[in-house]
Amino acid sequence: MWMRDTCQRMSSKNPIAQAMSYFLRRPDMFTRFLHDGRICLTNNAAERALRGIALGRKAWLFARSDRGGERAAAMYSLIVTARLNLVDPKAWLADVLVLINDMPNPRLHELLPWHWKTLHQSNNTIEA
Structure with a gap:
């Protein structure tokens, strides 16, 4: 393989050789997108x-x-999760803050954005 031969001829301290060596240790990670079209080639998102x-x-x-920093990180994580699930974070948070007090611990997962969205879609269908 060209890359392996070229890498062996270069100094191990050469940044290009280090990058090639990194790639050669994990070729499946760098070529996975060739087998799965859902994988994005960039990390722009x-x-x-x-x-x-x-x-x-x-x-x-x-x-x-x-x-306080951990709480802010947790809240930010929940808001971003809601957005990623196409849920309005303000509506979700307002509803969850009302419901959470009466919700038993084993059912708290039902308040997560993806479950909440499903519940509201079915409620909106019934009302319509």
Whole structure:
């Protein structure tokens, strides 16, 4: 294989040789998109999703404690999950805050955005 031969002739400290060596240790990871057309060739979607975090970093600097930072991260994660499931985060959060107090622990998973969306779609169908 051309890459293996070229990599062996280069110094191991050469950045190109290091990159080639990295690829050669994991060829299946770098060629998976050839076998599964659902895999995106770029990480643009992930970078766009993280853009809000980068922009808010300065505002979140003063979370006052590690626990406050963890809570902010959990809330942000829930909001992004709702968006990824095409659920309005404000409507979902408002409804969940009303329902969560009366919901038994074994059923809390029903309040997750993808379950909530299904429940509201079926309720909207009944009302329509």
